[in-house]
Amino acid sequence: xxWIMARLGPGGFAWLVVHELRLALxxxxxxxxxxxxxxxxxxxxxxxxxxxxxxxxxLPIEAGPAIHIGVLAASILxxxxxxxxxxxxxxxxxxxxxxxxxxLSSPLAxxxxxxxxxxxxxxxxxxxxxxxxxxxxxxxxxxxxxxxxGIVPLxxxxxxxxxxxxxxxxxGVVALAGPRAARTFGQILGGLLAGAVFLISxxxxxxxxxxxxxxxxxxxxxxxxxxxDGGIPALPGRAALGDPVAAALLLGGATLIFALTSWLFGRSxxxxxxxxxxxxxxxxxxxxAVARHFRAGLFASMFAKEWRLLVRDPALAFQIVLRLxxxxxxxxxxxxxxxxxxxxxxxxxxxxxxAGQLVGSFAWLAVSGEDAPDLLSxxxxxxxxxxxxxxxxxxxxxxxxxxxxxxxxxxxxPLGALVTxxxxxxxxAAAGLIExxxxxxxxxxxxxxxxxxxxxxxxxxxxxSAFFGGIAAFAVWVIG
Amino acid sequence: MTQPALAVKGLRKSFDKPVIAGxxxxxxxxxxxxxxxxxGAGKTTTLxxxxxxxxxxxxxxxxxxxxxxxxxxxxxxxxxxxxxxxxLYDKLTPSEYLGFVAGLWRIPPAEAAPEAERLxxxxxxxxxxxxxxxTFSRGMKQKVALAGxxxxxxxxxxxxxxxxxxxxxxxxxxxxxxxxxxxxxATVVVTTHILEVAERLADRIxxxxxxxxxxxxxxxxxxxxxxxxxxxxxxxxIKLTQAPQ
Numbered sequence: 001x002x003w004i005m006a007r008l009g010p011g012g013f014a015w016l017v018v019h020e021l022r023l024a025l026x027x028x029x030x031x032x033x034x035x036x037x038x039x040x041x042x043x044x045x046x047x048x049x050x051x052x053x054x055x056x057x058x059l060p061i062e063a064g065p066a067i068h069i070g071v072l073a074a075s076i077l078x079x080x081x082x083x084x085x086x087x088x089x090x091x092x093x094x095x096x097x098x099x100x101x102x103x104l105s106s107p108l109a110x111x112x113x114x115x116x117x118x119x120x121x122x123x124x125x126x127x128x129x130x131x132x133x134x135x136x137x138x139x140x141x142x143x144x145x146x147x148x149x150g151i152v153p154l155x156x157x158x159x160x161x162x163x164x165x166x167x168x169x170x171x172g173v174v175a176l177a178g179p180r181a182a183r184t185f186g187q188i189l190g191g192l193l194a195g196a197v198f199l200i201s202x203x204x205x206x207x208x209x210x211x212x213x214x215x216x217x218x219x220x221x222x223x224x225x226x227x228x229d230g231g232i233p234a235l236p237g238r239a240a241l242g243d244p245v246a247a248a249l250l251l252g253g254a255t256l257i258f259a260l261t262s263w264l265f266g267r268s269x270x271x272x273x274x275x276x277x278x279x280x281x282x283x284x285x286x287x288x289a290v291a292r293h294f295r296a297g298l299f300a301s302m303f304a305k306e307w308r309l310l311v312r313d314p315a316l317a318f319q320i321v322l323r324l325x326x327x328x329x330x331x332x333x334x335x336x337x338x339x340x341x342x343x344x345x346x347x348x349x350x351x352x353x354x355a356g357q358l359v360g361s362f363a364w365l366a367v368s369g370e371d372a373p374d375l376l377s378x379x380x381x382x383x384x385x386x387x388x389x390x391x392x393x394x395x396x397x398x399x400x401x402x403x404x405x406x407x408x409x410x411x412x413x414p415l416g417a418l419v420t421x422x423x424x425x426x427x428x429a430a431a432g433l434i435e436x437x438x439x440x441x442x443x444x445x446x447x448x449x450x451x452x453x454x455x456x457x458x459x460x461x462x463x464x465s466a467f468f469g470g471i472a473a474f475a476v477w478v479i480g
Numbered sequence: 481m482t483q484p485a486l487a488v489k490g491l492r493k494s495f496d497k498p499v500i501a502g503x504x505x506x507x508x509x510x511x512x513x514x515x516x517x518x519x520g521a522g523k524t525t526t527l528x529x530x531x532x533x534x535x536x537x538x539x540x541x542x543x544x545x546x547x548x549x550x551x552x553x554x555x556x557x558x559x560x561x562x563x564x565x566x567x568l569y570d571k572l573t574p575s576e577y578l579g580f581v582a583g584l585w586r587i588p589p590a591e592a593a594p595e596a597e598r599l600x601x602x603x604x605x606x607x608x609x610x611x612x613x614x615t616f617s618r619g620m621k622q623k624v625a626l627a628g629x630x631x632x633x634x635x636x637x638x639x640x641x642x643x644x645x646x647x648x649x650x651x652x653x654x655x656x657x658x659x660x661x662x663x664x665x666a667t668v669v670v671t672t673h674i675l676e677v678a679e680r681l682a683d684r685i686x687x688x689x690x691x692x693x694x695x696x697x698x699x700x701x702x703x704x705x706x707x708x709x710x711x712x713x714x715x716x717x718i719k720l721t722q723a724p725q
């Protein structure tokens with residue numbers, strides 16, 4: 001990248017785009033272990049691609065309505081993930097990256113900077129999916145199906161459109177509701193879009209038609225409504241199978257959206273950034289005495305602090321509660337359809353698993369995500385006492401959620417509910433203790449990526465949850 | 481004879497290389513002591529060892545006669561630490577932060593709440609007491625952290641570069657707070673790069689370099705050690721820190 005930049009005119013659009021691509025590439029690099037895992041996965045994927053290519057060598061892939069609809073369904077799902085990623089990248093660009101001060105203080109037009117940033121967002125979006133799809137698609141294309149090279153322009157068009165949509169949504173919300181709401185909204189919407197695919201597919205599978213994936217549900221719906229078997233909706237399918245006109249139309253359309261986005265938001269981009277750099281929190285009118293904030297005892301003080309920090313970070317709280325989405329299909333199944341009894345052991349197991357996840361998350365925030373560790377270190381309290389208070393706080397915060405499934409079980413088996421509750425508490429406590437034992441300080445905002453920090457604690461938490469969940473499921477099954 | 485507020489003897493600490501190499505330091509009770517030294521001299525490391533945040537390789541630390549290495553909790557109970565980066569929670573308001581700190585030091589609410597009210601008013605934070613710290617300027621954050629350090633009425637207050645990044649009015653407020661703490665019987669140890677602050681505020685000044693105490697005393701005593709009664713503190717500092725060891 002440095003070599004290319006050295007040969008481009010400094011300060012130009014292309015130069016800036018290459019700079020953004022360089023940043024997008026470097027942002028992906030995590031650690032040596034991740035790099036090796038990534039490399040192994042890449043080799044494995046390529047191997048799968050070569051095997052698939054060899055297997056499909058003699059078989060013709062014929063364009064037709066079914067394939068076109070299938071590619072359209074896949075493109076829609078892919079786009080939902082891409083918009084999610086683009087939303088998060090846009091948030092990062094506006095609120096976290098430190099380079100906009102530098103760029104906007106340079107003699108470059110804000111519109112040029114916006115265009116380069118859009119390319120950077122698109123590049124970071126396309127990278128994730130290209131690494132997953134292309135190692136399989138390219139060997140298949142190279143080994144007898146050259147038309148499938150059309151997946152490359154399709155992916156580029158989707159990424160560019162996704163980047164534009166993500167940035168447009170972010171800037172639109174900033175304009176309508178201000179930067180604070182935009183940040184929270186973006187993070188929540190990102191989480192929802194990611195979770196929606198799972199939820200929709202699970203709810204669909206509870207509809208009495210057997211288990212189906214989200215992609216298949218979407219495919220069936222599109223086919224039933226004849227969407228994608230011809231006309232513009234068929235363009236992704238045609239492009240993916242090597243139709244150059246369709247590929248050109250899609251790329252042209254994406255470029256048009258790109259131009260339109262940079263034209264529409266060229267000015268508001270600067271305004272949004274200026275707003276974002278302003279205070280993100282409201283100034284509150286001071287009222288009343290301060291005594292209400294003082295509590296006797298370490299646990300009460302610790303719980304009040306942890307609770308406030310959680311509820312005042314809606315995006316973070318939402319990311320945790322989003323895990324409860326996984327409860328929805330189980331609960332629906334237990335409460336309806338007249339076939340709840342055989343599901344009780346599964347509910348008991350799920351209860352422990354969810355409690356382990358929740359307490360682990362809360363404990364991570366309280367212990368590893370502590371904002372002021374030095375304050376606790378200089379306080380006249382033993383470290384063990386602080387950790388115990390944090391564990392109890394994490395357990396207390398998880399209690400309302402931990403009661404959901406035992407209550408559902410209690411409708412059928414009160415004794416089973418009691419056992420489940422006990423095992424849920426044990427599983428939660430074990431998860432919290434593991435998190436404390438393998439704590440690894442990190443900023444709270446890295447919550448989503450925290451598992452990459454401690455593989456041991458992830459595995460142990462899962463094992464502990466499986467152990468206590470197994471006991472709960474077995475006991476509930478025996479009790480009946 | 482009264483016990484010194486802080487007595488450090490033969491303190492040593494190495495990371496990749498020796499940072500503190502046999503430091504001896506004594507601060508009398510009720511004194512405002514300024515610790516000066518060039519960048520990398522070991523000022524912050526020394527203070528972090530005194531507050532129990534870093535374990536020394538060898539040496540002893542006594543705070544009002546309490547062995548801080550053998551009984552750290554007792555030592556911490558009478559000490560407050562204010563680093564250059566305030567130890568705050570951005571999502572908490574000043575009142576809530578003070579409530580939390582009081583909980584850590586186990587101050588009964590009936591005692592801590594009126595003290596918090598007094599500190600918030602005194603540091604001109606009263607009107608902002610219900611606003612989250614994330615909206616505050618650096619100076620306001622520093623004042624909230626100072627209120628947190630004072631809420632449990634520490635006998636020894638240790639501050640690392642408390643005036644960095646503050647405007648003149650904020651810096652004056654912090655300096656007044658330190659002087660008032662000393663007038664109320666507390667002992668203050670402060671590091672600073674602003675020599676004028678040490679010159680005007682401190683009862684005694686210590687200069688460290690290469691992990692050792694190079695010179696110590698009142699301003700006049702430092703001038704004498706540097707070889708001229710006419711020198712400014714800046715001249716004396718440069719001469720003492722650049723002199724061959």
